[in-house]
Amino acid sequence: MSEPDAISAPITALSPDDVRVLDFSSVVGLLNEPNMPSGGGRTVRRVIAMARLAPGARVLDIGSNTGYTSIELASWLDAQVVGIDINPVATAFAKAKAARYGLANVRFDVADATDLPYPSASFDLVYCSNTTSFIHDHRRARDEYYRVLAPLGRLVAVPIYYASPPPESLRRRVGDAMGVDLAVTDQDYWRDLFSDGEATLIEQETYEYVRQSPERIASYVKSILDQPHLESVDARVLQAAAERLTHFYELFDENLTYARYDILMYRCGHPNPEPVLHRTRAVR
Numbered sequence: 001m002s003e004p005d006a007i008s009a010p011i012t013a014l015s016p017d018d019v020r021v022l023d024f025s026s027v028v029g030l031l032n033e034p035n036m037p038s039g040g041g042r043t044v045r046r047v048i049a050m051a052r053l054a055p056g057a058r059v060l061d062i063g064s065n066t067g068y069t070s071i072e073l074a075s076w077l078d079a080q081v082v083g084i085d086i087n088p089v090a091t092a093f094a095k096a097k098a099a100r101y102g103l104a105n106v107r108f109d110v111a112d113a114t115d116l117p118y119p120s121a122s123f124d125l126v127y128c129s130n131t132t133s134f135i136h137d138h139r140r141a142r143d144e145y146y147r148v149l150a151p152l153g154r155l156v157a158v159p160i161y162y163a164s165p166p167p168e169s170l171r172r173r174v175g176d177a178m179g180v181d182l183a184v185t186d187q188d189y190w191r192d193l194f195s196d197g198e199a200t201l202i203e204q205e206t207y208e209y210v211r212q213s214p215e216r217i218a219s220y221v222k223s224i225l226d227q228p229h230l231e232s233v234d235a236r237v238l239q240a241a242a243e244r245l246t247h248f249y250e251l252f253d254e255n256l257t258y259a260r261y262d263i264l265m266y267r268c269g270h271p272n273p274e275p276v277l278h279r280t281r282a283v284r
């Protein structure tokens, strides 16, 4: 089976050789990897605290993959959450997970972030973590995020960027894993990208990554492969999937030693200026 078909086929239709050439997003979708944002649930709950949404708010999660963030948002909020992703297999897992937990306030659509199938001004919060870097045209995606935001709506972005430049060979290998020609972006790149004449940057928090041991990576891979929906999959296909996942996690762990991530929150039409001239800090 050729690569373009592989992302829309179930894992039972693939050979070990098919699995060995899949990019990261496709493997994640096939295996139902939780696919958390940087910082996991803690990041999502921080975003909820920052966004201060009113009951009944409309939330759009860009690149929802297997549903982690959308489901986390829907489980905490009195809000209508929509997750979109271009990958239909990952989206099917997301739908099944939401149904399993009886969450009626979350829906998943297969859609392209650069051409969102929603009217203008139809969401109060647009959230995108590590998705925009997977999209070829960052600016077109950014324009779509702002188009669908209502007045006083919030855009929250959680980009990963390089705090120091990675070796070229590492950049190339990470790009191959992600299926993109990976640009070496820095903190200012994302801050500038998401800045829009109509939106004010309200919050910016910066985090760094902690290096993982091989044992921790191996145990995480095992937890993914031990899921019930993979029980009937051919052992050679599962072995290829385990090797592919381990390869990606080790590669990303090395890459993240050069990286940081931010939580950025912009607000459209914010009525007051930010920030203040005389900056302050809490007394400890």
Ligand SMILES: C[S@@+](CC[C@H](N)C(=O)[O-])C[C@H]1O[C@@H](n2cnc3c(N)ncnc32)[C@H](O)[C@@H]1O
Pocket: 025, 035, 036, 037, 038, 062, 063, 064, 065, 066, 069, 084, 085, 086, 087, 090, 111, 112, 113, 114, 129, 130, 131, 134, 135
């Ligand atoms: C690393 S995953 C991540 C995201 C995840 N929500 C997170 O918390 O960081 C990137 C996702 O972006 C999706 N994606 C890539 N290009 C896309 C596009 N043009 N429109 C929508 N989703 C896209 C991929 O299918 C994949 O599920």
